[in-house]
Amino acid sequence: MSITAATRVYGVIGDPVGHSLSPVLHNAWIADHKLDAVYVALTVKSDDPVAAIRALDGFAGLNVTVPHKEAAAKAAARSEGLVANVLRREDDGSLSGFNTDGLGFLDALAEGAPDWRARVRRVLILGAGGAALGIGQALSPYVDTIHIANRTATRGEQTAAAIPNGRTARWDDLERAFGHADLIVQTTTLGMADQPEMEWPVGLCRPNAIIADIVYRPLETPLLAAARARGLTAIDGLGMLIHQGARSFELWFGIKPDVLKARERLLAALA
Ligand code: ATR
Numbered sequence: 065m066s067i068t069a070a071t072r073v074y075g076v077i078g079d080p081v082g083h084s085l086s087p088v089l090h091n092a093w094i095a096d097h098k099l100d101a102v103y104v105a106l107t108v109k110s111d112d113p114v115a116a117i118r119a120l121d122g123f124a125g126l127n128v129t130v131p132h133k134e135a136a137a138k139a140a141a142r143s144e145g146l147v148a149n150v151l152r153r154e155d156d157g158s159l160s161g162f163n164t165d166g167l168g169f170l171d172a173l174a175e176g177a178p179d180w181r182a183r184v185r186r187v188l189i190l191g192a193g194g195a196a197l198g199i200g201q202a203l204s205p206y207v208d209t210i211h212i213a214n215r216t217a218t219r220g221e222q223t224a225a226a227i228p229n230g231r232t233a234r235w236d237d238l239e240r241a242f243g244h245a246d247l248i249v250q251t252t253t254l255g256m257a258d259q260p261e262m263e264w265p266v267g268l269c270r271p272n273a274i275i276a277d278i279v280y281r282p283l284e285t286p287l288l289a290a291a292r293a294r295g296l297t298a299i300d301g302l303g304m305l306i307h308q309g310a311r312s313f314e315l316w317f318g319i320k321p322d323v324l325k326a327r328e329r330l331l332a333a334l335a
Pocket residue numbers: 130190191192193194195196214215216219251252253254260
């Protein structure tokens with residue numbers, strides 16, 4: 065489809081967005097469905113991100129990444145929560161905010177461990193940022209407890225307090241936390257290419273534990289490699305990326321896109 069003045073423009077905003085896989089993901093789905101639309105990555109640096117987002121009024125829809133998810137919720141005329149990773153332009157020109165991160169994680173979990181609901185009562189989340197909060201809130205109704213372990217304890221306490229059955233676990237005693245969890249979700253930047261690694265006490269995990277890492281560069285983080293070596297269920301970060309994107313696409317276009325094809329395409333883009 066050639067680009068004309070009628071083409072609807074979508075994109076991902078954040079800082080940085082140069083390595084985002086979202087354009088690959090969405091442009092392939094746009095082509096699959098022969099839509100007159102295009103999806104770009106746009107760096108937004110601003111002292112007033114709410115105003116900057118409101119000024120992007122030519123965009124029909126946006127994904128929002130670090131550090132603008134809170135500003136996106138504020139920029140919207142209505143938002144599902146205080147943090148939005150999806151904005152949709154309505155017919156009257158106003159913006160609606162949504163958050164597909166948490167449900168996208170649940171989709172990825174169901175894909176990697178279809179019986180997770182029977183297996184998981186105690187969750188350990190490593191990290192306390194926006195991703196940790198979204199995942200914790202999405203998991204909350206289905207599990208007994210969610211322990212948050214974060215390097216900075218005060219931030220861990222804040223995130224735990226925003227999750228109904230949230231508790232804190234000590235970052236300096238991860239051995240104990242790992243030994244108790246049925247599901248461990250790694251949401252920090254540790255293990256990302258060029259970032260520090262960490263010796264996670266995977267040897268202490270329960271034999272039936274599920275380990276998920278939301279990092280996808282590299283796809284096989286040291287944490288996931290250790291989990292697989294022990295025969296645990298390991299879930300990589302591409303699943304959440306694809307499923308939060310699929311839910312975004314559905315909010316904009318009313319179409320459920322092909323997630324299996326998306327995985328093949330993103331693996332090729334990563335290679
Ligand atoms: P996001 O919104 O994507 O989750 P974020 O808000 O920047 O991102 O959160 C990053 C998380 O990674 C935080 O939990 C952070 O811990 P602090 O609250 O202590 O900063 C964690 N993190 C980043 N680098 C880390 C490191 N070297 N060691 C331990 N935790 C780290």
